Amino acid sequence: MDKPNTIEEYIAGFPEDIQEKLQQIRQTIKKAAPNA
Numbered sequence: 001m002d003k004p005n006t007i008e009e010y011i012a013g014f015p016e017d018i019q020e021k022l023q024q025i026r027q028t029i030k031k032a033a034p035n036a
Contacts, residue, residue, distance in 0.1 A: 007026065011023065011026075
């Protein structure tokens with residue numbers, strides 16, 4: 001398996017239900033720390 005090059009590729013490697021949770025976490029982090 002190749003190493004993912006982006007966060008989107010990393011998240012895409014998980015089952016769909018987990019992808020949804022990871023996207024929610026990502027949005028929360030972006031909102032709390034937009035420059036992180």
